[in-house]
Amino acid sequence: MAQTPQSSNSACHRSRCPVACVLDIIGDKWTLLVVRDLFFGRHTFKELQNSLERIPTNILADRLKRLEQQQIIRRELYQSRPKRYRYHLTEKGRDLGPVMQSLIGWSKKYIADTLEVPGVRVDPGA
Amino acid sequence: MAQTPQSSNSACHRSRCPVACVLDIIGDKWTLLVVRDLFFGRHTFKELQNSLERIPTNILADRLKRLEQQQIIRRELYQSRPKRYRYHLTEKGRDLGPVMQSLIGWSKKYIADTLEVPGVRVDPGA
DNA sequence: ACGGGTAACTTTCAAAATACAAGTCAGTTG
């Protein structure tokens, strides 16, 4: 266990209900889409920005910041002369896989005409 | 199958990704908390309003309206002289159970000091 | 050295969503 489970729940303000707490972290329209893209092999700001739903760049920057604060993702400098970064899911982030899967399962049952999801791309270097 | 799975996905505007589609429906801070309360035995407007996180009444009214439009819940008049309503999950709504469970699972692993969740109360009359 | 291009953001500002309080409405109870 790398990411210290049971770390301080500073983002948890509305109540101590586990559902409310997790929604305080990922309960919005964009956060889980960023996580989805990280699961599916997009890692740079540009790649995330160019994904299907065209997330506004200010929102993307904000969500990446929050996800990093929550230790759901990690930012890694992969080229230092023009500084370039790559984002990766931590163990805590990868553990959102089941959440993603359950959402996809519900979607496929109840929402028509959704796209086939590619398999999760586990990145080799993590 | 009562709720016609694969019904029109009118709420699905950002993209055809199943994750994006489902987030367009339940991707906000309050919707899943209302669903949680319905799972756990709260059914009237007043009961939902008095739950742990004290959702503002205008937001609650709005979310109930949307959830009903999506056929995730059903509104039932249970007393007609002073009109009183009860809200219930449909099959489509109850099928959000696994989503809720996966969220709770993640929460228990990564967020400290969350409350114990009571078992889901399956209401007898549904 | 200059102009153009790229990645990763940040800033600006209008529009939409949220939060809080108060008000409405139908009916019931004392």
Next chain:
DNA sequence: CAACTGACTTGTATTTTGAAAGTTACCCGT
């Protein structure tokens, strides 16, 4: 008839969002 209840609705201030443009740091070709 006055007070109360449940189920909302309305008004308004605050916050978040979204779209576009701007910034910074660097590379490349000429």
